Amino acid sequence: MLEDVSAVKRDAETRMKKSIEALKNELTKLRTGRASASILDHVTVDYYGSQMPISQVANISVTDARTLQVTPWERPMLNKIDKAIRESDLGLNPSSSSDSLRVPLPPLSEERRREMTKLVRQEGEGARVAIRNVRRDANNHLKDLQKKKLISEDEERRVQEEIQTLTNRYIDEVDAVVGAKESDLMEV
Structure with missing residues (x-):
């Protein structure tokens, strides 16, 4: 009882x-204007035929208060990750370097x-x-x-x-x- x-x-x-x-x-x-790796948690990328979260195909780090750096573990994934971030509903425009993406967060x-x-x-x-x-x-x-x-x-x-x-x-x-x-x- x-x-x-x-x-x-x-x-x-x-x-x-x-x-x-x-x-x-x-x-x-939800983005508050400060960079946080969790912002990209729900963004997925095509990884050899299956949709994977970016965090499972790349290293996401915070370089400063308004910038993320995404470094894919495999170089060919760079363009796919770039496209996935651009097409997400976050309104972000990553810029590509030779082996990583810089993702600046615009002020709200x-x-x-x-x-x-x-x-x-x-x-x-x-x-x-x-x-x-x-x-x-x-x-x-x-x-x-x-x-x-x-x-x-x-x-x-x-x-x-x-x-x-x-x-x-x-x-x-x-x-x-x-x-x-x-x-x-x-x-x-």
Whole structure:
């Protein structure tokens, strides 16, 4: 009986943590004007017939605050990586040298910063919805346990309140992550 209730709470907390991690992972892909190798994480390149992330076919390093350097492990990949970066939705124009690409990050315009802020808010809302879905699933599981007479109504209500407290804590964490990213984006 207690194992079921504690398992429901543990599962809910684990899934809520994963929602926060997914949000943070998505937000690292949004460009803030500073160079970060993770900016190119979702850009793929054709590598002998299969699509591979650039990080698996080249070394990506940060040379200064606004420049990335991409050095492919195989020289013929240079042009393919260049093309993949240009065609991505990041708005980057790499320049090629003999064995690597320099990828300068242009400063963000005010309009682009506002668009990025809207994207951050959308990602945050997606994380909030995911957390609320976890709460709903946990509460449904508790109702099933109560219907099967494995827990009392009082126990169900008490655990639902604990799950609501957990939900509030993780939604506050989403708000903090989104707020930090927004202020980072609007920084000039």
